[in-house]
Amino acid sequence: MPETLYGGVQNRRITIRDLQRATDAHERWAMLTAYDYSTARVFDEAGVPVLLVGDSAANVIYGYETTLPVTVDELLPLVRGVVRGTKRAMVVADMPFGSYQASPTQALENAARFMKDGGAQAVKLEGGHRVLPQVEALVNAGVPVMAHLGLTPQSVNAFGGYRVQGRGEEAAHRLVQDAKAMQQAGAFAVVLEVVPSELAREVSAQLHVPTIGIGAGPDCDAQVLVWQDMAGLRRGKAPRFVKRYADLAGVLLGAAQEFAADVRGREFPAPEHVFH
Numbered sequence: 001m002p003e004t005l006y007g008g009v010q011n012r013r014i015t016i017r018d019l020q021r022a023t024d025a026h027e028r029w030a031m032l033t034a035y036d037y038s039t040a041r042v043f044d045e046a047g048v049p050v051l052l053v054g055d056s057a058a059n060v061i062y063g064y065e066t067t068l069p070v071t072v073d074e075l076l077p078l079v080r081g082v083v084r085g086t087k088r089a090m091v092v093a094d095m096p097f098g099s100y101q102a103s104p105t106q107a108l109e110n111a112a113r114f115m116k117d118g119g120a121q122a123v124k125l126e127g128g129h130r131v132l133p134q135v136e137a138l139v140n141a142g143v144p145v146m147a148h149l150g151l152t153p154q155s156v157n158a159f160g161g162y163r164v165q166g167r168g169e170e171a172a173h174r175l176v177q178d179a180k181a182m183q184q185a186g187a188f189a190v191v192l193e194v195v196p197s198e199l200a201r202e203v204s205a206q207l208h209v210p211t212i213g214i215g216a217g218p219d220c221d222a223q224v225l226v227w228q229d230m231a232g233l234r235r236g237k238a239p240r241f242v243k244r245y246a247d248l249a250g251v252l253l254g255a256a257q258e259f260a261a262d263v264r265g266r267e268f269p270a271p272e273h274v275f276h
């Protein structure tokens with residue numbers, strides 16, 4: 001009986017070898033973002049094999065408009081919480097803008113903080129050829145690296161907005177070359193964000209390491225969503241690639257309103273909530 005990612009690995013953390021084995025066996029797998037102990041525990045219990053402490057924390061935790069302002073110091077405590085909340089999931093720490101672009105040394109210093117102080121098992125960084133020396137330095141130092149191509153939000157100002165990437169022959173060719181370079185440099189997986197599904201299919205066919213899609217169609221080896229999008233905690237219009245599996249904002253709103261009404265009406269605390 002082959003060991004599947006979901007059925008087989010129960011008593012230890014998922015490793016990059018497990019992910020590669022699942023990918024080789026054409027087993028699809030999921031990644032979710034996580035930013036705190038309590039939700040990480042739930043996602044770990046749900047069997048989600050990889051949790052990403054994304055720099056999307058800039059938006060969904062800290063309320064910044066883009067991912068650019070968030071720092072290693074702001075992400076580190078979130079990584080620690082997610083690691084403490086999990087027994088099984090691989091925890092990937094996202095390297096924020098300005099924490100790796102300057103040099104391989106800077107990348108290694110900050111990745112080491114996420115692994116030594118945070119307890120993460122891997123890091124993710126954005127970019128293709130331009131971060132090749134960083135990826136090589138990290139991999140040579142024994143740091144598992146997840147690459148991230150396509151609509152890389154840290155480059156939103158260079159892109160002139162959040163728009164589909166890799167459209168047109170030249171851009172598609174560049175993205176394929178970037179993906180191959182990342183794999184060649186030793187990245188264990190490549191996130192493809194908001195690219196045409198035909199291009200994601202081609203990249204997935206050309207790489208042996210897993211591709212992880214977000215807005216990249218059904219042919220990636222794995223899929224990732226920001227958990228607040230997946231569970232409907234983020235209000236407003238979601239991007240087209242998001243599927244909402246719950247209305248958590250509605251549930252929380254109702255609960256908070258009911259609690260406040262109970263306090264106002266002296267319904268809470270009731271006798272069963274009181275010590276004597």
Ligand code: KIV
Pocket residue numbers: 033052053054055056057094148191214224225226
């Ligand atoms: O920061 C993040 O949440 C991400 C995922 C969307 C891949 O990079």
